[in-house]
Amino acid sequence: xxMKPLTRVILGLVCLLVAIWxxxxxxxxxxxxxxxxxxxxxxxxxxxxxxxxNFVTNPDWMSSFLNSVKVASIVxxxxxVLGTLAAFGLDRMKARPANLLRMLMLTPMVVPGVVLAIxxxxxxxxxxxxxTLTGFVLAHTILALPFVLIxxxxxxxxxxxxxxxxxxxxxxxxxxxxxxxxLPLILPGILSGLLFAFATSFDEIVVSLFITNPYLKTLPxxxxxxxTRDADPTVAAVGTILLFATTILIGGGxxxxxxxxxxxx
Amino acid sequence: MKPGQESKGAAIDLESISKxxxxxxxxxxxxxxxxxxxxxxxxxxxxxxxTTTLNVVAGFTDLTSGKLLVGGRNVVGVPAHKRNIGVVFxxxxxxxxxxxxxxxxxxxxxxGVDQAERKARVARAxxxxxxxxxxxxxxSELSGGQQQRVALARAIVFDPPLLLMDEPLGALDKKLxxxxxxxxxxxxxxxxxxxxxxxxxxxxxxxxxxxIAVFNRGRIEQVGTGRELYDEPTxxxxxxxxxxxxxxxxxxxxxxxxxxxRIAGExxxxxxxxxxxxxxxxxxxxxxLAIRRPGQDAAGTSNRLPGxxxxxxxxxxxxxxxxxxxxxxxxxxxTPLTGDSFGLGDKVELCxxxxxAKLLADDSSADATLT
Numbered sequence: 110x111x112m113k114p115l116t117r118v119i120l121g122l123v124c125l126l127v128a129i130w131x132x133x134x135x136x137x138x139x140x141x142x143x144x145x146x147x148x149x150x151x152x153x154x155x156x157x158x159x160x161x162x163n164f165v166t167n168p169d170w171m172s173s174f175l176n177s178v179k180v181a182s183i184v185x186x187x188x189x190v191l192g193t194l195a196a197f198g199l200d201r202m203k204a205r206p207a208n209l210l211r212m213l214m215l216t217p218m219v220v221p222g223v224v225l226a227i228x229x230x231x232x233x234x235x236x237x238x239x240x241t242l243t244g245f246v247l248a249h250t251i252l253a254l255p256f257v258l259i260x261x262x263x264x265x266x267x268x269x270x271x272x273x274x275x276x277x278x279x280x281x282x283x284x285x286x287x288x289x290x291x292l293p294l295i296l297p298g299i300l301s302g303l304l305f306a307f308a309t310s311f312d313e314i315v316v317s318l319f320i321t322n323p324y325l326k327t328l329p330x331x332x333x334x335x336x337t338r339d340a341d342p343t344v345a346a347v348g349t350i351l352l353f354a355t356t357i358l359i360g361g362g363x364x365x366x367x368x369x370x371x372x373x374x
Numbered sequence: 375m376k377p378g379q380e381s382k383g384a385a386i387d388l389e390s391i392s393k394x395x396x397x398x399x400x401x402x403x404x405x406x407x408x409x410x411x412x413x414x415x416x417x418x419x420x421x422x423x424x425t426t427t428l429n430v431v432a433g434f435t436d437l438t439s440g441k442l443l444v445g446g447r448n449v450v451g452v453p454a455h456k457r458n459i460g461v462v463f464x465x466x467x468x469x470x471x472x473x474x475x476x477x478x479x480x481x482x483x484x485x486g487v488d489q490a491e492r493k494a495r496v497a498r499a500x501x502x503x504x505x506x507x508x509x510x511x512x513x514s515e516l517s518g519g520q521q522q523r524v525a526l527a528r529a530i531v532f533d534p535p536l537l538l539m540d541e542p543l544g545a546l547d548k549k550l551x552x553x554x555x556x557x558x559x560x561x562x563x564x565x566x567x568x569x570x571x572x573x574x575x576x577x578x579x580x581x582x583x584x585x586i587a588v589f590n591r592g593r594i595e596q597v598g599t600g601r602e603l604y605d606e607p608t609x610x611x612x613x614x615x616x617x618x619x620x621x622x623x624x625x626x627x628x629x630x631x632x633x634x635x636r637i638a639g640e641x642x643x644x645x646x647x648x649x650x651x652x653x654x655x656x657x658x659x660x661x662x663l664a665i666r667r668p669g670q671d672a673a674g675t676s677n678r679l680p681g682x683x684x685x686x687x688x689x690x691x692x693x694x695x696x697x698x699x700x701x702x703x704x705x706x707x708x709t710p711l712t713g714d715s716f717g718l719g720d721k722v723e724l725c726x727x728x729x730x731a732k733l734l735a736d737d738s739s740a741d742a743t744l745t
Contacts, residue, residue, distance in 0.1 A: 274434055275467035277454040279481040279528065286455075289480070293471045 135352060142345035149340040160346035170343060173331035177311055180242065180327060184249040185307035191250070192257025192306070193299055199258075200265045211258070218255040222315035225252075230319040240322030248320060249310035256309055257302035264298025304362060308355070383411035383568035384445030384535035386431065391440030393426055393592075400426045401437070402592040410535075413562050413569045415579040417615070418589030424572045427589070428538050431570065433457045445535055460529030460537040460567075464544045466521040468513040474500070474524050475509035481532040499531035500524070502561060519550045523557075530565060539571045543578070555581050576616050580604075588612045604659070610734040613657040620663060620705040622656040622679075623736065633733055638700035642677040644728040652735035660708035662730040665695060665722045667714070677731075679724040681705065683716045697724055 112120070137151060145155025164170045195214060199207040217225065229248050230239070238244030268291065276286035292299075314329040321330045328347065335341050386408040393401040401423045408414045416424035429435035430442065433454030442450050449457055468477050478499055482492045500506045503523040513521055522542055529537055539558075543551040559582055562569050573579055579586045580600040588595045588603065588611070596603060596612045607613035614621065622642065624635035633654055634643045648654045668680065684704065685696035695716060697705040705724055716722060 269465075269467075271463065271465060271467050272469060274454075275461070275463060276469075276480075277434070278432060278459065278461035280455050280458070280484040280532070281480075282453070282455050285484065290469055294469075 138345045138348035138352070141342060142349045144342045144345070147340065147342065149336075149342060149345065153342075160342045161350075163341075163343045164346050164350070167343070169326075170331060170347070173326045173328045174347075176242075176245075176325060177328035180245045180249060181307045181310040183242075183246050184253050184310035185303050187246065188250045188253035188257050188306040188310075189299060189303045192254050192302055193261050195254070196258050196261035196265055200262065211262075214258055215255045217251050226316040226319040229316055233320055239320050240325045242325065244320050245317065245325070245327065248316050249313055252313060252316065253306035253309040256305035257299075260302035260305060261295060261298045264295035268294055300362070304359070382533065382535055382566045383409075385410045385443075386445075386536065386568065386570070387441070387443040388427070388431075389441035389443070391427070391430060391442060392438045393423075393430060393435060394438045399592050401430070404440075404592070404594055406587055406594060406597065408568060408570065411566050411568055413559075413571065413582060413584045415571045415573060415583035415586045416589055417573060417576060417579040417586050419574055419615075422589035423592040424574075424587075424589045425540055426592075428540050428570065428572050431536075432459055432461050432538050458532070458534050460532070460534040462522070462525050462529050462537070462539040462542045464541040466513070466518070466525045468521055468525055468528070470513050472512075473509065474505065474511050474513065474516070477513070477524060478509075478528045478531050480528065485532060495531055496527075499527040502530070502564065503527045503557070518546050519554060522546070522554070526558075526561070530561070530567070534567065536568045536570065537565075539569065541573055542571075544573075551578070552581075558582060580616075586616075588615060590615075607657065607732060607734065610655060610657065610737045613732060613734060618660045618706045618708075620658045620660070620707075621703070622658070622699075622705075622731075623703065624701070626654050628654075632728070637679060640679050640700070642679060642726075642728065642731075644731040644733055646731075646733050648733045648735060654733045655736045656731040657734055658705075658726055658731055660694065660706045662726055663705060663707040664725045665697060665707050665709065665714075665716065666725055668721055668723050670723070676728045677726050679705075681722055681724050683718055683720045683722060686716060686718060697722060699724065 141149060141151060141153050142160055143156050143158070144150070144153035144160070145157045146153075164174075199211050202210075229251075233239045233244055233248075238247070272290050272294070273283075273286045276290045277283075281289060312329065313327070314333060317327050317330050318333065321327065326334070332344050332347060336344050386406075388404055388406040390403045390405050391401055392399065392403055404423065404427060406414075406427075416427055418424045426435060430437050431444070433449070433452060433456075437450065440450075441448060444457065444459070468474075469480065472480065475496055478496045479492050482495060487495070496509070497506065500509060503526050505520060505523050505527060508516065508520065508524070513524070516524065526542070542558075543554055546554065555578060558569075558571075571579075571582060583600065585597060585599055586603055587597045590611050595609045596607065598606075600616070603612055603616045607616065610621065613619050622635055622637060624637035624642075627634045627636070628647045630647065632643050632645045633647045634641050635654075635656060642656065644656060665681075665683075666678075679699055681697040681699045683695055684698040687694040689708075692708055692710045693715060695707045695709065697707060699705055707724070
């Protein structure tokens with residue numbers, strides 16, 4: 110449909126406003142991270158790299174960052190393996206029990222985080238898991254699993270199982286058929302599940318606040334406690350780093366997937 | 375084919391094979407011997423057991439009882455990937471993430487064929503199906519007919535002694551189907567491999583096959599060449615499934631040497647009788663029937679039945695008529711171009727020589743399967 114020039118301009122402006130509204134709160138952290146003063150006031154004053162330096166040199170920040178990377182990496186792998194296996198099992202089960210089980214496995218997405226956190230905390234106190242790596246990994250894996258399950262299930266939904274039969278007729282055993290045919294075709298789903306799982310864990314704050322202790326903090330916990338204690342602009346520096354890191358990660362992943370898809374079309 | 379080799383095909387023996395799903399018998403004691411290098415078609419309506427038979431041979435389906443020998447070796451319990459049998463599917467089943475070349479190379483890679491030989495054999499297989507220029511394309515860039523040719527190349531590239539094809543042309547349009555039928559026939563000749571082909575299309579079966587096994591309700595009704603099935607059907611089902619036919623039913627009387635049917639007041643006779651208690655019907659092929667105007671002299675034909683032209687179709691090489699008989703049943707007649715021509719509603723007499731009528735046991739249940 111042909112649009113009048115005026116309509117086009119108005120539409121463009123509205124889109125721009127919505128975009129600003131969506132992105133602005135995130136982008137605010139960027140100028141704040143270069144503040145000269147130890148304050149989170151906006152607009153910031155002067156220019157300095159000191160908060161970035163602080164992030165890298167302050168052991169509190171660095172250790173919590175490394176903890177988060179460690180936890181999120183283990184969770185991503187664990188949740189991806191478990192979620193992929195679950196998706197496979199459910200895909201090859203009878204529909205009715207599969208749907209029930211699927212709903213059960215998706216509950217961590219629906220249940221309010223606080224409720225889950227209380228439950229986990231209560232169990233962890235007895236099991237001495239509070240403030241441990243194992244504790245964080247287990248809790249975050251529960252939260253990340255549904256994302257992998259959904260992503261891989263969606264891939265399996267469009268996967269033509271008759272290709273496995275064809276592979277068998279050509280001489281491929283079940284494992285070979287999986288490795289050479291099924292896996293490459295559902296890999297985009299598995300990778301996006303992996304990405305979601307990593308992000309879910311890296312980003313998690315509610316449950317983490319309950320099961321953290323002074324010896325093991327993740328980055329979101331450190332950010333939260335730092336900002337409640339004093340107005341430390343290091344928070345803004347961390348925010349900026351995360352913002353660019355995730356943009357590059359997600360953007361790169363999308364580019365990669367896009368090229369993959371183009372290649373196989 | 376390597377020189378000095380007589381036939382690379384394997385013989386297949388199905389010995390009273392049964393397959394039950396719960397109470398439903400998909401296969402009920404099927405026995406069939408397929409000779410090495412033979413082109414055997416399993417023909418039948420949907421649900422008749424022909425595809426189940428193919429799946430049992432391929433190893434996709436376990437059988438409930440019976441014996442299955444491929445090349446003299448019992449393969450019951452051998453998983454599909456160890457049977458070394460090529461399979462072509464109706465839905466092509468090409469791997470979408472691999473190029474045509476890699477698809478065809480797939481079975482060779484699994485068998486550890488080294489790269490140089492792999493390349494040569496892939497090229498040869500693709501040349502055989504006339505897809506040599508497409509090795510670098512992806513399946514989604516090909517038409518249905520091209521994809522099926524690639525699938526065929528992939529199924530023969532590892533020189534299996536047996537190739538199974540499950541309605542491979544079912545998803546293609548008529549023109550392409552007819553051309554590919556001839557291609558498949560040529561490839562069968564060049565390879566010398568045993569081919570087992572599943573179809574519900576009797577014309578396709580007649581074009582392709584050395585022999586045809588007609589399936590109905592999990593059993594084989596008859597096995598024979600196309601000519602045998604057309605000229606000498608042993609059951610009414612086969613007679614009706616292969617080619618056009620007219621079935622005459624009536625009150626039967628048999629005197630030991632001939633059989634007479636009384637149809638709406640008229641009597642027709644055939645110089646034969648059938649054994650057993652079953653009530654006989656007469657089956658007549660369209661070219662064995664003639665039509666005359668009533669009262670017209672009809673020398674040489676012993677039987678006459680009155681009827682009305684219900685449909686007249688001009689075929690170019692002749693005409694085809696459907697004649698409604700006095701008892702309401704339909705007869706199909708094919709006449710040469712030289713004869714009289716008739717119009718809709720004309721009163722006619724249907725004439726035939728009793729010797730041309732096949733006497734078969736009435737299996738009215740066959741009707742239900744055909745509708």
